[in-house]
Amino acid sequence: MTKIESVNVTKSYKIRDLGNGKSPDADTELLALDQVNLEIKKGEFLVILGPSGCGKSTFLDMVCGLSKPDQGTILIDGKAIDGPGLDRGIVFQQYALFPWRTARKNVEFGLEAQNIDKHRRQEISQEYLNMVGLQGFENRYPYELSGGMKQRVAIARALAFNPEVLLMDEPFAALDAQTRDILQRTLLRIKAQTGKTILFITHSIDEAVFLADRVAVMTARPGTIKEIIEVPISREEKLMDDVQSTPKFIKTRYALWETLKEEVDKAQEICRSCPVEECSFAEKAGGNLAGLTPESIPQKVRVQ
Ligand code: ADP
Numbered sequence: 001m002t003k004i005e006s007v008n009v010t011k012s013y014k015i016r017d018l019g020n021g022k023s024p025d026a027d028t029e030l031l032a033l034d035q036v037n038l039e040i041k042k043g044e045f046l047v048i049l050g051p052s053g054c055g056k057s058t059f060l061d062m063v064c065g066l067s068k069p070d071q072g073t074i075l076i077d078g079k080a081i082d083g084p085g086l087d088r089g090i091v092f093q094q095y096a097l098f099p100w101r102t103a104r105k106n107v108e109f110g111l112e113a114q115n116i117d118k119h120r121r122q123e124i125s126q127e128y129l130n131m132v133g134l135q136g137f138e139n140r141y142p143y144e145l146s147g148g149m150k151q152r153v154a155i156a157r158a159l160a161f162n163p164e165v166l167l168m169d170e171p172f173a174a175l176d177a178q179t180r181d182i183l184q185r186t187l188l189r190i191k192a193q194t195g196k197t198i199l200f201i202t203h204s205i206d207e208a209v210f211l212a213d214r215v216a217v218m219t220a221r222p223g224t225i226k227e228i229i230e231v232p233i234s235r236e237e238k239l240m241d242d243v244q245s246t247p248k249f250i251k252t253r254y255a256l257w258e259t260l261k262e263e264v265d266k267a268q269e270i271c272r273s274c275p276v277e278e279c280s281f282a283e284k285a286g287g288n289l290a291g292l293t294p295e296s297i298p299q300k301v302r303v304q
């Protein structure tokens with residue numbers, strides 16, 4: 001059964017003339033997404049993988065209901081998305097916690113808006129704080145928590161009002177490798193426990209293989225879906241030790257790299273030729289764009 005469907009979604013941004021001779025001469029349009037067609041099934045863990053600047057966040061923002069397509073539609077349960085809703089929980093890369101609220105009060109935020117009484121709110125927040133492994137930290141403020149713990153709070157907060165869908169935009173990208181690994185495992189366990197539909201965005205091939213049932217690979221800008229690759233590894237297998245060195249994992253990682261590498265090259269070229277001096281992607285253009293270079297793929301992945 002289809003949970004979310006994107007039909008011919010196209011989105012452009014206006015680029016302002018900054019009058020510095022380096023930006024475009026006149027206001028121009030930058031085509032961020034071009035005819036994105038994608039179906040996410042109910043209960044599926046779908047990962048969108050693509051190079052930096054290809055339009056992943058642009059797409060997710062529209063699924064969140066924070067912005068609208070210029071053309072095309074995004075449907076949830078067959079109805080066009082028309083703004084944010086309690087059917088979707090969101091986790092961004094930056095923790096976006098309320099600094100003046102404790103972990104528990106952050107998790108309870110959405111519940112307060114629903115007029116759920118204090119006792120029930122406490123029960124629910126405790127349940128989800130336990131689920132993300134934060135028992136004992138309920139009364140800490142964000143500044144007293146590590147990056148990984150903050151992101152655990154953000155996940156608990158997104159789950160607390162029991163949305164059917166979890167939307168995650170590079171939620172682990174700012175964390176160190178070990179913390180990322182632990183949180184990926186936590187997320188897979190939560191997925192197994194709750195059966196939620198998850199749409200997760202990343203630029204990391206390894207993260208995509210580890211988490212996804214299916215991976216939708218995007219092209220460089222203007223972003224569109226290039227290919228969808230199934231990951232033939234069960235959640236149980238993924239939670240076993242060292243699944244990364246199994247032949248199935250290595251093969252899938254290689255297939256994704258084969259599809260993605262051309263797009264990474266293109267994304268780097270787009271960055272180099274970008275006339276907008278202030279563009280934050282430009283600084284990445286000189287080197288390793290979002291960690292995706294041929295050298296970043298371990299030798300053992302290069303199977304024949
Ligand atoms: P990704 O999440 O894949 O890194 P984004 O969706 O953030 O990519 O951005 C896609 C493209 O749109 C990029 O070239 C980016 O510079 C541009 N872009 C994103 N947001 C805006 C905006 N508000 N105004 C102008 N250009 C934008």
Ligand code: MG
Binds near residue numbers: 056057058169170
């Ligand atoms: Mg992004």
